[in-house]
Amino acid sequence: MIEFQNVSVDFKQKTGKLTAVREVSFKIEKGEIFGIAGSSGAGKSTLMRTINLLQSPTSGHLLVGGKNITKYRGKPLRDHRRSVGMIFQHFNLADNLTVYQNIAFVLRTAGKTPAETEKAVCEYLSLVGLSEKAGAYPSKLSGGQKQRVAIARALAGGANILLCDEPTSALDAETTISILNLIKSLSKQLGITVVIITHELEVIKSICSRCAVMDGGNLIELGDVYDLFTKPQHDYTRQLIGHVHKHELPLKALRSMDGLLVRLTFRGWQANTPVISDATVRFGVNFNILAGRVEYIGGKPLGILYVNPLGNPESVRHALDYLKEVVREVEVIDNGV
Amino acid sequence: MGFDLRQALLEAFEETALMSGASLLSAVVIGGVLGLLLYATSSRLFVRNRIINQTAGVIINVVRSIPFLILLVLLIPLSKAVVNTTIGPAAVVIPLSIAAIAFFARLADASFSDVNQGVIEAYISTGASKWSVIARILLPEALPSLVRNVTVTAVSLVGFSAMAGTVGGGGIGDLAIRYGYQRYQPEVMLICVAILILFVQGIQLTGDLIAKSLDKKQ
Numbered sequence: 033m034i035e036f037q038n039v040s041v042d043f044k045q046k047t048g049k050l051t052a053v054r055e056v057s058f059k060i061e062k063g064e065i066f067g068i069a070g071s072s073g074a075g076k077s078t079l080m081r082t083i084n085l086l087q088s089p090t091s092g093h094l095l096v097g098g099k100n101i102t103k104y105r106g107k108p109l110r111d112h113r114r115s116v117g118m119i120f121q122h123f124n125l126a127d128n129l130t131v132y133q134n135i136a137f138v139l140r141t142a143g144k145t146p147a148e149t150e151k152a153v154c155e156y157l158s159l160v161g162l163s164e165k166a167g168a169y170p171s172k173l174s175g176g177q178k179q180r181v182a183i184a185r186a187l188a189g190g191a192n193i194l195l196c197d198e199p200t201s202a203l204d205a206e207t208t209i210s211i212l213n214l215i216k217s218l219s220k221q222l223g224i225t226v227v228i229i230t231h232e233l234e235v236i237k238s239i240c241s242r243c244a245v246m247d248g249g250n251l252i253e254l255g256d257v258y259d260l261f262t263k264p265q266h267d268y269t270r271q272l273i274g275h276v277h278k279h280e281l282p283l284k285a286l287r288s289m290d291g292l293l294v295r296l297t298f299r300g301w302q303a304n305t306p307v308i309s310d311a312t313v314r315f316g317v318n319f320n321i322l323a324g325r326v327e328y329i330g331g332k333p334l335g336i337l338y339v340n341p342l343g344n345p346e347s348v349r350h351a352l353d354y355l356k357e358v359v360r361e362v363e364v365i366d367n368g369v
Numbered sequence: 370m371g372f373d374l375r376q377a378l379l380e381a382f383e384e385t386a387l388m389s390g391a392s393l394l395s396a397v398v399i400g401g402v403l404g405l406l407l408y409a410t411s412s413r414l415f416v417r418n419r420i421i422n423q424t425a426g427v428i429i430n431v432v433r434s435i436p437f438l439i440l441l442v443l444l445i446p447l448s449k450a451v452v453n454t455t456i457g458p459a460a461v462v463i464p465l466s467i468a469a470i471a472f473f474a475r476l477a478d479a480s481f482s483d484v485n486q487g488v489i490e491a492y493i494s495t496g497a498s499k500w501s502v503i504a505r506i507l508l509p510e511a512l513p514s515l516v517r518n519v520t521v522t523a524v525s526l527v528g529f530s531a532m533a534g535t536v537g538g539g540g541i542g543d544l545a546i547r548y549g550y551q552r553y554q555p556e557v558m559l560i561c562v563a564i565l566i567l568f569v570q571g572i573q574l575t576g577d578l579i580a581k582s583l584d585k586k587q
Contacts, residue, residue, distance in 0.1 A: 084494050113496030124491035127586045128509045141497035169585040
């Protein structure tokens, strides 16, 4: 659906040029929800803005729906932009226009009649659950409602791609979830391809199927979200994810601990056996559970457990060998004091 | 004597209103278009063009850096050519308009620039033409601020038009100088000042009310 071929974007600066995006090539498939992660300044926003040519690539090509859009200007460019909706962190609604007028603009400028416009505006407002707010001005809406209006505006013209530039970064946790759910259900319902850039990895974890990681203008990792989160290949990715996966064990728990601190990582549905009690029964080693949690990434579970095995060193070694066989990842973090 | 104060005040007020009104109109129309040109040629989202932008900017600055009294005298030949007279309200409208156009162009540019760029970009990204975005998004978004700046321009014009008395422009200011100062009639001076105060207050109040009713931001 969207294919980047060696796309680079340079910005002229007084001191020379700044390469915001460097030789990026990958494909986003039709109908998928694709995430681009990275810290600020990584080039993810610049990369995304090449899709609707708010930013022209300095070199390389961009194929959207099989057509090379890189050099589009004038009418072909405007037609292309109509097929790509975009939403923003700060919603960017016109304050002096009502909700209705904000959405209607897109349809009227696309040459729709007033009757067609009215029908489409009402349809999309009800799709985002804001039918009763048609006459309201944006200042009277909450952040979540504003983003819903922005989504209706982005899609009302019949776009089949939705670009989301930090769509939930200005929203509270609860609203974030409801907006993400809306994007997910619209994507399914209307068959649109969604590209989300965010520095919030929670967003990517909860709705994206695949994800790219960018750093310093380079695309450093790309893959299935679950693999990326559970088996990051690149140091930077690991560091980025580290913020999410970090388990802060209270110092007190560590001080009173005797022996090893071991981290067990369970991926997917592999761990159906009660491994801990198995190990206890087989090797006579007791496990003191210090911390643990299960999180779901793209609907698949990832379990992390911190344990402190108690018993004679020989049995502990056997028990850990056994665990390594059953659980894919067993890591001894601390050899005790 | 034959001096009817009431009649004189009425005439003077009419002249002031005519001078300020006519030059305000040209300021809003021509200055507004110039302001839009300044904005559009400076914005990445429209038709950024440094040469046009800087040329227009320099011309506006030149006009604005000439003190109005000097501009008034400087432009006497132009007034003569256009309205075929060098005295009276009609002659003064030319320099007043030119000063006001330059003044309002800058203010209008600022009003347009104050519109959230993200909003403009969001609408450019919908595939709408730049003209549609200017007419249906930029203008309504800038309108409350434009109205406030029209008010500022109108108030300045009332002040400028008083100076115009020196080249025989007529108006309240002229009346105040001729009778109040030169003929030692302080009561005329006081009445003229009072009228100007009320006039300016009225303009400001009306402008504020309109701007507030147009602004849906709060």
